[in-house]
Each structure stands twice: as C-alpha cells, then as structure tokens.
Amino acid sequence: MKFETIVRSTRGRWGAGLVALMLLAIPACSSTTAGTAIETQMANQVDPRVGLSAGLHDAGQAAMGMEHVVNLPRPEGFSTNSDLAFSGDYAFMGNYNGFNVYDISSPPNPELRVSVICPGNQGDLSVYGNLLFHSVQATSGRLDCGTEGVSGEVSPERFRGVRIFDISDIDNPMQVAAVQTCRGSHTHSLVSNPQDDDNVYVYVSGTSGPRPAAELPGCSDLPPDEDPNTSLFRIEVIQVPLAAPQNARIVSEPRVFADPQTGEIAGLWEGGDHGPGTQRTSATRACHDITSYPDLGLAGGACSGNGILLDISNPVNPVRLDEVADPNFAYWHSATFNNEGTTVLFTDEWGGGGAPRCQATDPPNWGGNSIYRLVNGEMQHAGYYKLPAPQTEWENCVAHNGSLVPVPGRDIKVQAWYQGGISVFDFTDPANPYEIAFFDRGPISDTEREGGGFWSAYWYNGHIYGSEMARGLDVFHLTPTEHLSSNELAAARAVRMDQFNAQHQPRFEWPANISVSRAYLDQLERNGGLARDRIANARAELDRAEQLSAPAQRRDAFTQLAAQLEADVQTAGDAERVRDLAESVRRLAAEG
Secondary structure: OOOOOEEEEOOOOOOOOOOOOOEOOOOOOOOOOHHHHHHHHHOOOOOOOOOOOOOOOOOOEEEEOEEEEEEEOOOOOOOOEEEEEEEOOEEEEEEOOEEEEEEOOOOOOOEEEEEEEOOOOOOOEEEEOOEEEEEEOOOOOEOOOOOOOOOOOOOOOEOOEEEEEEOOOOOOOEEEEEEEOOOOOOEEEEEEEOOEEEEEEEEEEOOOOOOOOOOOOOOOOOOOOOOOOOOOOOOEEEEEEOOOHHHOEEEEOOOOOOOOOOOOOOOOOOOEEOOOOOOEEOOOOOOOEEEEEOOOOEEEEEEEOEEEEEEOOOOOOOEEEEEEOOOOOOOEEEEEEOOOOOEEEEEEOOOOOOOEOOOOOOOOOOOOEEEEEEEOOEEEEEEEEOOOOOOOOOOOEOOOEEEEOOOOOOOEEEEEEEEOOEEEEEOOOOOOOEEEEEEEEOOOOOOOOOOOOEEEEEEEOOEEEEEEOOOEEEEEEEOOEOOEOHHHHHHHHOOOOOEEEOOEOOOOOOOOOHHHHHHHHHHHHHHOOOOHHHHHHHHHHHHHHHHOOOHHHHHHHHHHHHHHHHHHOOOOOOHHHHHHHHHHHHHHHHHO
C-alpha cells in the first residue's frame, strides 16, 4: 500500500509577533469551598479579564503570574489548530488540515520547521520515540492524505482510524501505517508497559457512528440486544511493534463499559438528566479521551456520561475498577491524575467547545472540572474548579486540555478554556482548588460568535505552550507571585522531559537540586507548617552549605541539616512536607 504525504518544509522563521502586555494582579482567591470561590470571583467585576477589547490579533490582554513570550500565527493552508505533543526540541501541533512541527530549542524564538498536509478532522497527536500518531475521524479522510475528500458511503480510499508517521527525519515525516477502526479516532492515548520494551499500545476513542460493514468488515451500528458484537460500547487497542510499526494492528476491543457482574454491554449511564436542575448527560457508549499513567498501572477514562478508572497493568486487556457519574456534567471530556496518583481530575465539555459556557449566569459547577480522591481503587468526589472570571456571550468557553506543572509538594495544573484563556490553579486540597495565575485575550469578535481560543495549554520543560485555535502557537512562562515563589518555579524547571503527551502521563521525579529544598521551605512558610525560626535556620544552613567548596564539607553540612529537619517532623504542623524537605536535603548530601 502506497501512502503519500504532502510536506511543506519551512525552515525560515515566521514573524514572532511579540506582544507587550500588562501584568495585572487580582485579589487572592478565597480558599473556602470551590463553589463559593468561583461565585465570589465571578461577581467581582474588577477582574482584569472582564471587558477586554475584541480582535483576532489585536485583542485586549490580561495576565497575572504569567508572561506572554511570543505568538506565531497559524501558517497558510491550515484551519483550526488542535492538540499539542512534544519531543526533544520540537512541538507538534495538530490541525484539521494536518499538523505543524515547531523547533522550540529556543522557546522565545520558536520556528516553524515543517508542515504536513493530511486532513482528517481535529487530528489528535501523540509522539513516542521516532513515531507520531495521528487520529482521523472525518469521513473525508483519505488513505493517501489527499485534500480532495472521499465521495460515497463506501469507498476503498477512505481512512478513519490512527495514522502512524516515522519522524526520524523531522523534515520529511513518512506515513508508515494506517490502522482502520470502525468509529474512526476522535482521540487516542498511548499506553506503554514497563515490562514490554518492544511495543507501545494505542487506545482508540471513536465517538462517531460505526461505518458500514461493506467498507470495513466487522463494523456494526446495531444495539447490543440485536448484535452482541456491535461496534458501540467498546474501545480498540492497537499494538505497535516499535521495530516494525508498519505491522501495527488491533489486538483487542475491550468492553470497558460492560457491567462486570452481569456482562450487560451497556452497563453505565444510559443518558438523560439526573433529576430537576441537573445536566442532561450523554449516554456512555464511547470514551472521548483516556489518560494513561503507566507508572501507576492506571488510566482515567472520560467517557461521555461517566468517569471511569481502569487497571492497565495488562495494556491489551484493561479492567474497569470504578466508575462515577456527576449530575453537574454534560459530557465527560478528559482526565488528569496528580503526580502521586491520589487524585484524578475530570473535565466537562458542556456545549461541545463551541458554546459560551463561562458567562456570569452559568452555574459555577457546570462546564468545569470535577475532582476525585482515589481511595483503595475507588473515586470519591472532593470538589469542583471552574474558570473564575466571567466571559462574554461571544466567547466559546468551557474546560479543555491541560497538564500538571511540576512544583514539588503541590498539585498544580495549567488548563486551556478556549476563549476563556488559560488558568493555572492549585488543587493540592481537592476540596478547595484555587487559581494562582492566568492569561486571557478578549473575544475574536464582539458582534458575532467566532470559534477560537486555547485548545490546549501544557507545561513542557520550563515553559507553557498554548495551541490557539485561530491565532497560532503561544509561548508563556510563569512568574513569581504570592501564590508561587521563584524557588518553586526553579524546582519545576529542574524537571526535564524527553517527550510529553498529555494523555500518556509521566511521573515527575525531581533531581537533587537545592531549589527543591528551598521550594519546600517556601511552602512551609506559606502554610505555617514549621516554626519561623526553624525555617530561617534551615534557609541559612542551605545557603551556607551551598557556598562550601569542598564536597566533603558540603556533604557533612547537608547531612547535619537533614538530621535536624527529621527531628522537626515530630512537632511540625505539616509533618509530611517537612519529611519531604528532609529527604530532599539528604539527596543533596548524597550528591556532595
């Protein structure tokens, strides 16, 4: 089978379009209940995000705790931007017409490296090694990546599923496989197995109706009571041999929605509202997105009408551990675990991403995040978080894609909200999340609804990258505030990743770095978790040890400080954080 890809090489740098903006502070968010905090801020008309002027490339801007570094406009020939993935010095941005690759070796000066024309709807992307995975769901998708579309209900030219590109030559991505699936691939998620270095697995989430069996044998759109082999109520698992990706194939079709006791296929939410004053929630017959966390052997599935927790220790045969429904959710969209795997956060895409669902009149617990504690394999609801600044009727706005910011000792997420901008929030206490930074632009238009805004916003190696649907690639960095210290930011920047896909969540590990210890001290000062004199003493001892030139002297100084901090655990108000601080100093001692 011959695959043809249209590749546009663009080694020249696009205009940076640096934008000056004012950093505006807002009052600290209340740490009472999440709902009260949201209602309080949405009623506060002083928020600088309220009343921003409209425009495509000249809209008003507001920020707190974030600086906008650069914007690169969307290249010609491309329509709506979608999701992002990262590998080494490259950012890969999906687009409804294909994807673009940016060189981000110098984040303030990103360059468009190559563009690939390959239409197929939103074009969800992931990168693993030298392979790029590309979702296709549109019926117009072609095997050869052509732009002319496909006619007829049944066609041998149609492609709907997951494309696989070899990107070992970054300037010439080559399609090496195209795995057809019955419902196409709206999104997909990579699943690696620590015990299997030879393969990577792809969980396919198709949300459209099944295609005709005449086009792809085995596909069925019949309900389960008429056809137990229906293509509904399942996901597909693709096995990709890393040494021979051209041999990628579907190896299982797990019925993760089936009732484990009765075997009934449609065993989860059947659709409809949850009673008076609740959301009307979609029936659970597909997952919109699944986030795998291989180091924990878990995955979180955002599956139409339910949030589900999966055991993925055997990637080919995921097992459902628990499921939850939420009367405030319309459509379960995506999931994010905290680093320790003790919390999972789900987003609700109320309105499908095209509606203005962040107006002051909208319920504060609709169209946001629902946060759950993980206890013995079960999900226990803890709280909600929604963008706290009201948006206009012209701005499509709802919770969308984001990732963790690797600050040790805290659970912090950066998240896109379409034309609601970007919000960075702390959910260390799942019952009381609060915003700590933001960036927002005014609407594209203030006379009609035009789709745009941030599809995704992800932290990658010290910067935040935003995929702006209409405006291109944005780069940001966080700045110190009362909510986030310079030491905490330095500790976060010490974490380096070779690759990053938000739906293939890595476990952060912090190196032996003095900024990590200082970050813990800043947190203990902020929450009163250790006596002030002990904090001052620890800071002085860290400074003194750092200045010692002889490795043995530094080692002894750090070892002595660690012992003092371990003794402080017994009387500390935040014993766990003091214990982590002591361990971080022990690691400094080991490094000498």
